[in-house]
Amino acid sequence: MSTLIAIREASLSGNGGEYSPAKVKGSNRGVYGGRSPLLRRFQLFLSGAKYKLLVLFCIFTFFSLLSSKISSFMGWNPHYPSSVSSPSRGGYTVLINTWKRNTLLKQSVAHYASCQGTDAIHVVWSENDPPSYKLRDYLKKVILKKSQTANKPNLRFDLNKEEDLNNRFKPITDLRTDAIFSVDDGVIVPCRTLEFAFAVWQTAPLTMVGFVPRMHWLNEEKNGAVHYVYGGWWSVWWMGTYSMVLSKAAFFHKNYLDMYTNKMPSSIQDYVSKGRNCEDIAMSLLVANATGAPPIWVKGKIYEIGSSGMSSFNGHSGKRNKCLDDFINLYGTMPLVSTNVKAEDSTREWFW
Known part of the structure; x- marks a missing residue:
């Protein structure tokens, strides 16, 4: 100064x-x-x-x-030269896999009909007898009653002549949406959580976006042979990583139905048919092989209203390990990509 x-x-x-x-x-x-x-x-x-x-x-x-x-x-917004890169039109199609559990199917259809983004509901039916007219009429009335939109979701049964887990991934004609939400008849995802997952999928329409994460890791035996281990939920929780989301509750692009049926190695479909297991692992491998990107796990509360299914059987873990190993040998490579990223709706969280 x-x-x-x-x-x-x-x-x-x-x-x-x-x-x-x-x-x-x-x-x-x-x-x-x-x-x-x-x-x-x-x-x-x-x-x-x-x-x-x-x-x-x-x-x-x-x-x-x-x-x-x-x-x-x-893997968010990936730019791969793929036929599944188009954004989703409208909402999503709920693809429900069921087998002789009409009570659960009724609950599931009623719930997903009430979600705002549901454009159509397709039921994968693999029983010898077709669904009764009584069941069809009941579900149609439930949809009219539960739907909160002006345009009510379409209901269709995709009939199959024989029981085969590959049926859940058969191509569907005349779909109005790009997004498929694949779900088991005994799994209920709250509508708010489902809409959030759909928004996440729209940011990465090439990959799978789901609620049930799984992982894999490499295991080398003493004789030099390389094997992969399939890890369930507790492995994901302990390791903090995952490389798959199961198709029991997951979004993916409709074109993967055609790829699974017509472009994936037929030996894998034969394996699934004979073993009656692991179609979800096969789909995860297919998507990872097509994109080179990991899936996205959406953290949200889901409810299983039926029995725990095949995962409760003895020897289930060993069968999954063998499926993963055999599929990788059929592919000739390991396409799965591990990640520790998860999507979570923070609007109801106290802390960011």
Whole structure:
């Protein structure tokens, strides 16, 4: 400040006159100066605001670039030259796999008919006898009653002549949506959670987005043979990673139905037919092989209203290990990609 005062005094005393305290005082008040202190303060404020805006812009640009890099790396919005890259039209088609559990089927249809995004409900029917007219009429009335949209979801039974787990992934003609929500008849996903998962799938329509994560890891035996181990929920919880989401509750693109039936190695379909197991592992391998990206696990509460199914049988884990190993040998490579990313709806969370 002393240097600034000295320069100001020199300029005042050197412009044709003796030094005058009045002139100094007037200059400080802006009488003789070109700019008032108020104007100078306003200009300083503007320069400071510009600096802050520049800093904020740089920070925003940095995080935008970082987010895009992370998204690309983790499989969000991937740009693969694939036939399944189109965004979903409308809502989604609920594809319910059932077998001799009409009570559960009625509950499941009633629930998913009440979800806003449900455009159609397809029931994969693999029993010898077709569904009765009584069952069909009941489900149609339930849909009309439960649906909250003006356009009521279409109901259709996809009939199959024989029992085969591959039936749940047969191509469906005349679909109005790109998104398929594959679900078992005894699994209920709350509508709010389902809509959130659908929104997540729309950001990455090439991959599978589901609620039941599973994992794999490499296991080398002493003789040098390489085997893979299938890990259930507790393995996912303990390791904090996953590489599959099961088709018992998952979104995927409708074109994967055609790929599973017509482009996947037929030896894998034969394996599923004979073993009556592991069609969900086969679908996970198919999608991973097509995209080179991991699935996305949506963390949300789901309810199983029926029995726990085949996973409760003795030897189930060993069979899954063998399926995974055999499928990888048939593929000739390991397409699964591990990740630790999960999507979670934070609107109901206390902490971000």
